[in-house]
Amino acid sequence: xxxxxxxxxxxxxxQGSVVGARGTPTLTVxxxxxxxxxxxxxxxxxxxxxxxxxxxxxxxxxTPSGMYQExxxxxxxxxxxxxxxxxxxxxxxxxxxxxxxxxLTKLLIQxxxxxxxIPAENVHFIPTTTADPHAAAEQYEREIVEAGGLELAVVGxxxxxxxxxxxxxxxxxxxxxxxxxxxxxxxxxxxxxxGAEIPAQAITMGLGTILxxxxxxxxxxxxxxxxxxxxxxxxxxxxxxxxxxLQLAGARLEVVMDKDAASALKE
Ligand code: GLP
Numbered sequence: 197x198x199x200x201x202x203x204x205x206x207x208x209x210x211q212g213s214v215v216g217a218r219g220t221p222t223l224t225v226x227x228x229x230x231x232x233x234x235x236x237x238x239x240x241x242x243x244x245x246x247x248x249x250x251x252x253x254x255x256x257x258x259t260p261s262g263m264y265q266e267x268x269x270x271x272x273x274x275x276x277x278x279x280x281x282x283x284x285x286x287x288x289x290x291x292x293x294x295x296x297x298x299x300l301t302k303l304l305i306q307x308x309x310x311x312x313x314i315p316a317e318n319v320h321f322i323p324t325t326t327a328d329p330h331a332a333a334e335q336y337e338r339e340i341v342e343a344g345g346l347e348l349a350v351v352g353x354x355x356x357x358x359x360x361x362x363x364x365x366x367x368x369x370x371x372x373x374x375x376x377x378x379x380x381x382x383x384x385x386x387x388x389x390x391g392a393e394i395p396a397q398a399i400t401m402g403l404g405t406i407l408x409x410x411x412x413x414x415x416x417x418x419x420x421x422x423x424x425x426x427x428x429x430x431x432x433x434x435x436x437x438x439x440x441x442l443q444l445a446g447a448r449l450e451v452v453m454d455k456d457a458a459s460a461l462k463e
Contacts, residue, residue: 226455251346255415256300279315283320285304285320286401288301298392320339334371347409356378359438373402412449413451417453419456
């Protein structure tokens with residue numbers, strides 16, 4: 197773990213088994229949501245400073261809102277330059293457009309892409325409205341390769357352990373694809389919108405795609421995630437908890453979480 201005051205890396209070996217991974221993940225525990233958002237923005241900005249035309253993934257959900265606010269502030273202050281960064285969206289509902297109420301892309305546009313003045317030509321949206329989603333998903337994978345691969349994958353953690361929309365049952369070699377959503381995830385996401393019907397399917401970047409990133413940043417906040425954080429980081433790697441496959445990333449993984457989210461982990 198990283199001590200919140202000092203930012204020093206603590207030995208993460210006792211945090212769980214990382215079978216087959218090279219090195220151990222960095223677990224950074226900070227005071228609260230605001231500190232998590234700042235630290236996450238630091239990691240993103242460091243990555244794009246090192247690779248100004250690199251590719252990154254951007255998550256949706258409630259967790260990254262503070263990070264986006266922080267990034268937008270830094271862009272406006274001239275402390276972060278996203279003008280050449282390639283942005284890849286992680287997931288969205290099949291058939292939804294940004295004009296639809298329950299669109300994750302719309303959230304992303306509102307919270308980050310528009311206020312951050314991200315050049316439209318650098319944004320790779322999830323192909324939700326194509327006639328052939330399977331072919332479009334394959335094309336999305338090719339776009340990632342053409343962008344030089346993912347420099348940094350920023351992801352959240354769903355209450356059931358999903359990463360992007362890799363629901364339970366998703367293995368570590370999954371690629372971008374159409375997926376059936378669990379009722380639990382549909383209910384969770386319905387909370388973002390008032391009365392919107394959440395579609396039964398989504399397109400999500402695969403776990404294998406995410407694991408191919410040079411670095412992975414997972415951000416988590418809140419007591420309600422503490423048990424799934426523990427299972428994800430210290431439990432066995434299993435498709436029942438898709439996030440647990442991120443242990444395979446070893447030292448390429450940094451988890452930034454607040455104290456509440458980390459509360460079920462042993463020191
Ligand atoms: C959503 C998204 C994920 C997100 C996760 C956590 O369903 N598909 O990409 O990371 O669930 O959401 P939240 O941050 O609101 O807890």
